[in-house]
Amino acid sequence: MTVMQPKIHVFVKQIIQETPSVKRFVLVSKEGADLPAFSAGSHVTTFLNTAAGTLERHYSLVQAPAITDHYEIAVQLHAQSQGGSAYWHHQVSEGTELFISYPKNHFSLSFRAKHHVFYAAGIGITPFLSMMAELVAQGRSFELHYAAKSREMCAFYETLQKTYRDSCHLYLSADPDSSRMRPDGMRQQRIGTHVYFCGPETMVNQFQEAARSYGYPQQSIHFELFAPPAPMLREPFLVELWQSKRTISVGSDQSLLAALLAAGIKSPYSCRVGRCGTCAVEVLSGEVAHYDSVLSEKERAAQDVMMTCVSRAVHNKLVLSL
Ligand code: FES
Numbered sequence: 001m002t003v004m005q006p007k008i009h010v011f012v013k014q015i016i017q018e019t020p021s022v023k024r025f026v027l028v029s030k031e032g033a034d035l036p037a038f039s040a041g042s043h044v045t046t047f048l049n050t051a052a053g054t055l056e057r058h059y060s061l062v063q064a065p066a067i068t069d070h071y072e073i074a075v076q077l078h079a080q081s082q083g084g085s086a087y088w089h090h091q092v093s094e095g096t097e098l099f100i101s102y103p104k105n106h107f108s109l110s111f112r113a114k115h116h117v118f119y120a121a122g123i124g125i126t127p128f129l130s131m132m133a134e135l136v137a138q139g140r141s142f143e144l145h146y147a148a149k150s151r152e153m154c155a156f157y158e159t160l161q162k163t164y165r166d167s168c169h170l171y172l173s174a175d176p177d178s179s180r181m182r183p184d185g186m187r188q189q190r191i192g193t194h195v196y197f198c199g200p201e202t203m204v205n206q207f208q209e210a211a212r213s214y215g216y217p218q219q220s221i222h223f224e225l226f227a228p229p230a231p232m233l234r235e236p237f238l239v240e241l242w243q244s245k246r247t248i249s250v251g252s253d254q255s256l257l258a259a260l261l262a263a264g265i266k267s268p269y270s271c272r273v274g275r276c277g278t279c280a281v282e283v284l285s286g287e288v289a290h291y292d293s294v295l296s297e298k299e300r301a302a303q304d305v306m307m308t309c310v311s312r313a314v315h316n317k318l319v320l321s322l
Contacts, residue, residue: 007047007099008035010071015094018074022123022155023089024062027071030097034068038103040134041127041224044071045101050087057084058226058271060126061103062156064133071100074155076123106276107198107224109134114192116142119181119207121199125155127224128198132164147171147181147199183210197223201230223293228255228273228310233289237313241265241322242284250312257308265322267308274310281308286318 014026029035038061048055059073075088092098107127109116116135118128125146135142144164148154150172160168171181183206186195195216197207204223211221234252239259241248250259257279260267270278274292283306290300292307299305306318 007101010035010098010100012092012094012096012098013070015092018155019153019157021077021153022074023077024072024074025088025092027073027098027100028069035071036102037068038065038130039105040065040109040131041107042103042105042130043107043127044073044103046073047099047101048084048087048092049098050091055084055087057088060130060224062126062129064137065130066133066137074123074126076155104270104276106271107196107222110194110220110222112192113194113220114141115190116140116194116196117186117189118142118144118146118196119183119199119203120144120197121147121181121203122149123155123226124197124199124203124224126198128196129156129159131196132167136163142167144168145171145181145185147173147203150174183207186211186216187214194220194222197221201225201227225273225275225293229291229293231289231291231310231312233312233314235312235316237315238317239313240317240319242319243322255309256306256312260308260322267322269309272309274307277307279308280305282321284319284321287314288312288318289314 009030010027011030012025013028016024018024043058043060045056045058059075061071062074063072075085077089078085109131118131120128128144132142132144144167146168151157154170172178195211197204204225208221208223236252237250239248239250239256244265248259248263250256257267257269268278270276274294277294283304288303288306289312290306291310294307
C-alpha cells in the first residue's frame with residue numbers, strides 16, 4: 001500500500017518564455033478558488049499524466065507568498081531530458097490540467113538571521129524569488145549573488161533588475177568582463193548572517209564547505225538540492241523487512257525508496273533528495289552508506305536509521321524494521 005497524498009486540481013493559465021530554456025507556468029485552481037497559503041522557499045510536487053505514466057516533479061513557487069490566487073513555477077529544459085522538463089516544455093500548453101501537491105517547505109528562511117545572503121546558479125534562482133519578496137515585505141536585509149551563462153540565459157533578469165537592482169549581483173560566465181561568483185565574499189559578512197545556496201550539487205557543496213571553513217555555524221548554512229546527491233556506491237542489495245516478513249531487492253539504478261514503493265510497501269516520503277527526513281526508517285542490522293543531509297555525524301555512526309530515498313547498503317544486505 002502506498003501513501004496517498006492530498007492533491008489540488010489546477011490548470012495552466014499562462015506560459016511565459018523567461019529564457020530560451022526556461023518557461024514560467026501560471027497555475028490556477030480548477031475550482032476557481034484561492035490556492036493554499038505558503039511560506040517563502042516552498043515548492044509543490046506536480047503530477048502530469050502522460051502515456052508513459054504519471055510524471056512527478058518538484059518545483060519552487062516563484063511568486064510572493066502574499067499572492068495565492070495562482071501559483072507560478074519555472075521549468076528549465078534539460079538538454080538530455082526525456083521526462084519532466086521535456087514534457088513541460090513540449091507537451092504542456094495553456095489549458096492543460098494537472099494535479100499538484102499542497103506546498104511544502106524544506107528550504108525556509110531563518111528569522112534568527114540578521115542578514116540573508118543568497119547564492120544561486122542557473123535555475124537555482126527559483127526558491128530565492130519568494131524569499132526575497134518576503135524579506136522586502138518584512139523590511140529585512142538580504143543580498144543575492146546569481147551566476148548565469150549570459151544575460152539571455154539569466155532567468156528572471158527583468159524582475160531582478162526592476163525589483164532588486166540594489167541587492168542583486170550578477171555573474172555572467174560567457175561575458176569576459178564579468179567576474180565569477182566566488183564563496184570568499186562570505187568572509188566579509190557580519191556576525192548573524194545566514195547563507196543560502198541553490199544550484200548544481202558541485203556548487204552547493206563547494207559553497208557549503210567554504211562557509212564552514214569561514215566559521216559559519218551549521219544552523220546558519222542552508223541549501224537546496226533539486227536532485228539526489230550522486231551515491232558513491234551503486235551496487236544492488238537485498239533488504240529484509242522484519243515486520244512485513246518480506247525480502248526485496250534494490251537494483252543498482254534504483255533507490256531503496258523506489259524499490260519499497262514498487263513492492264507496495266507503505267513508505268512515506270517527500271523531498272526524495274535526502275533533505276527532509278520523511279522517509280527515515282529504523283535499521284535493525286547491516287551497514288548503511290548515508291547520502292542524506294538530515295542525520296548528524298553521531299546519528300550516522302549509530303547505524304540505526306537511514307533515509308530510504310538516497311542511502312544504500314554498504315554490503316549486500318540490510319534488515320529494516322518495516
Ligand atoms: S524523502 Fe526527504 S529525506 Fe527522503
